[in-house]
Amino acid sequence: xxxxxxxxxxEQQKIRKRMRSPEAYERLRxxxxxPEDLERExxxxxxxxxxxxxxxxxxxxxxxxxxxxxxxxxxxxxxxxLQVEELSDDELDAISRGDFDIKMESNDENxxxxxxxxxxxxxxxxIPLDISFLSKLKKK
Numbered sequence: 001x002x003x004x005x006x007x008x009x010x011e012q013q014k015i016r017k018r019m020r021s022p023e024a025y026e027r028l029r030x031x032x033x034x035p036e037d038l039e040r041e042x043x044x045x046x047x048x049x050x051x052x053x054x055x056x057x058x059x060x061x062x063x064x065x066x067x068x069x070x071x072x073x074x075x076x077x078x079x080x081x082l083q084v085e086e087l088s089d090d091e092l093d094a095i096s097r098g099d100f101d102i103k104m105e106s107n108d109e110n111x112x113x114x115x116x117x118x119x120x121x122x123x124x125x126x127i128p129l130d131i132s133f134l135s136k137l138k139k140k
Contacts, residue, residue, distance in 0.1 A: 048113035052104040
């Protein structure tokens with residue numbers, strides 16, 4: 001006897017109908033990950049875990065990354081570096097002065113770790129770096 005058998009017959013019919021629909025099957029298929037997807041996800045998580053550990057334990061690496069971000073801002077501008085559309089003038093000034101810190105935190109949208117800029121004066125506002133910058137960082 002399954003949990004479905006314990007429900008009233010009208011509820012059983014609703015559930016069976018919903019589970020047989022092509023849309024429900026497609027939603028279920030989208031959530032299922034194949035071995036290649038899992039392997040890529042594990043590699044990415046491993047890389048971010050190593051980077052997070054290195055950022056927390058090696059201040060030199062954090063300073064180098066901060067210098068790299070500052071040079072990228074000077075050469076290409078702040079728009080291509082951050083994932084945020086609008087920043088206040090105070091935030092822009094603080095970032096251009098180099099008055100920020102770098103941290104790793106998880107992204108709520110896709111549950112991946114990401115590198116964020118935390119402005120020293122306002123530790124509440126975390127500004128994520130753009131993915132294209134992160135791919136450049138991997139190559140170096």
